[in-house]
Amino acid sequence: MKIVVTGVGATTPLGGDARSTWKALLAGESGISTIDKEWVAQYELPVTFAGQAKVNAAEVLSPQEIKRLDPSSQFALIAAREAWADAGTPDVAPERLAVEYATGIGGVWTLLDAYDALKEKGPRRVLPMTIPMLMPNGPAAAIGMAIAARGGVRTAVSACASSTEAVANAIARLQSGEIDVVVAGGCEAGIHPLPLAAFAAMHALSKRNDNPAGASRPYDVNRDGFVMGEGAGALVLETEAHAKARGARIYAELVGGSVTSDAHHITAPDPEGTGAARAVVAALKQANAKPEDVVHINAHATSTPVGDIAEYTALLRVFGDHLGKIAVSATKSSTGHLLGGAGAIEAIFTVLALAERTAPPTINLENQDPAIPLDVVTSPRALPEGPILAISTSFGFGGHNAVIAFRSYEG
Amino acid sequence: MALSQSEVLAGLAEIVNDETGIAAEAVQLDKSFTDDLDIDSISMMTIVVNAEDKFGVKIPDEEVKNLVTVGDAVNFISNAQ
Numbered sequence: 001m002k003i004v005v006t007g008v009g010a011t012t013p014l015g016g017d018a019r020s021t022w023k024a025l026l027a028g029e030s031g032i033s034t035i036d037k038e039w040v041a042q043y044e045l046p047v048t049f050a051g052q053a054k055v056n057a058a059e060v061l062s063p064q065e066i067k068r069l070d071p072s073s074q075f076a077l078i079a080a081r082e083a084w085a086d087a088g089t090p091d092v093a094p095e096r097l098a099v100e101y102a103t104g105i106g107g108v109w110t111l112l113d114a115y116d117a118l119k120e121k122g123p124r125r126v127l128p129m130t131i132p133m134l135m136p137n138g139p140a141a142a143i144g145m146a147i148a149a150r151g152g153v154r155t156a157v158s159a160c161a162s163s164t165e166a167v168a169n170a171i172a173r174l175q176s177g178e179i180d181v182v183v184a185g186g187c188e189a190g191i192h193p194l195p196l197a198a199f200a201a202m203h204a205l206s207k208r209n210d211n212p213a214g215a216s217r218p219y220d221v222n223r224d225g226f227v228m229g230e231g232a233g234a235l236v237l238e239t240e241a242h243a244k245a246r247g248a249r250i251y252a253e254l255v256g257g258s259v260t261s262d263a264h265h266i267t268a269p270d271p272e273g274t275g276a277a278r279a280v281v282a283a284l285k286q287a288n289a290k291p292e293d294v295v296h297i298n299a300h301a302t303s304t305p306v307g308d309i310a311e312y313t314a315l316l317r318v319f320g321d322h323l324g325k326i327a328v329s330a331t332k333s334s335t336g337h338l339l340g341g342a343g344a345i346e347a348i349f350t351v352l353a354l355a356e357r358t359a360p361p362t363i364n365l366e367n368q369d370p371a372i373p374l375d376v377v378t379s380p381r382a383l384p385e386g387p388i389l390a391i392s393t394s395f396g397f398g399g400h401n402a403v404i405a406f407r408s409y410e411g
Numbered sequence: 412m413a414l415s416q417s418e419v420l421a422g423l424a425e426i427v428n429d430e431t432g433i434a435a436e437a438v439q440l441d442k443s444f445t446d447d448l449d450i451d452s453i454s455m456m457t458i459v460v461n462a463e464d465k466f467g468v469k470i471p472d473e474e475v476k477n478l479v480t481v482g483d484a485v486n487f488i489s490n491a492q
Contacts, residue, residue: 064432128456 007087016055051336104340168257229336233344273314
């Protein structure tokens, strides 16, 4: 059974929808800027910049939606509605429509605002909507209600691998024969002083406060950590038979998805990269493909000193000499790291790269780390004609590895 | 100074509109919060707390179940002022 991508939607630091995000990405823009909020100075945060959503959710949703949804769910709903419309608003039985939608942290703004209300005003001033707003399945549930999905609404939570895992999980649902269409993806809205302080405390974030746009620099010898981003991505996935029957436009084919775990360290990647490599191998096996078939990788590449090397080691383990022939894009250089939303927007970038035969650029690569001799795409690069394969990788704290594989759709 | 009934109604309608998006003109004395206005219990609690703040009254939780119509709420608030 073939599974195809028929709709994409996103709201990111580069744009308020998938198309403007893709256009800005190809133009080599940066979505990273100084955070213009009083709490940055109030808490003397060591990191003062992030990839903030380009379009404020309040400009898109109704006042009631803003009031009753955590910012993470607001982003999710915006992305899912766009993807659903982009897919042509599929006519599908609600029982055969499912949602696989992830987040890394969940409703952190809601939780911490509620705690402030409790401390300052007492329990009666804690909003009655607090629990449904903060629960990590909130974004998936909001999407499920918006599109009337009754075939199961699930949430993968595996830190920065979450939304790639969600897309991978959609495969089994569609292959079961019980489901025709899945809306998959993930979101994050964690640009709040506490997560910023906590990620900074573990020295995971870039401290390039004087140059936000140049801070996310995967593979550069002077990379010093990741840059927090926020937003969401959503993909409409469906069986090829269902898509064809309704005459849907098809972007690409989802041919593989795999999840493995390291059991090595709670935050550090396994330096040997064996778990990550197993995920790539399994995704390719499911795609019935050889490593030599891969022409493009949208890498996890967060711009941390150890993470970028560990991923390279894992990829080298799988691809060997062929790795030098693969066009690698590290799009977090432009978007920052959307944590639980990262895999979703990178899946969209991978799908659009195949559909438009163009690998997007990696910005800020001024002096490539000699220990990572990848063929990094630094300006939009044409991909070959004919059937081509691309993968997107995501890894998360907890030792989570998730890899998905897409093939160009040849009809 | 206590507000008139129509002033309480107007203030309450504003709170309901802000929480639910229901047009303020639809919030009339004879309307039931649940049956006519389709307001769920979670929204109702938020409306109650916001009404307490706006009108400077205390609406005990055990009293909320007795506020079936908008008129019930307006009367309770007017009497409590």
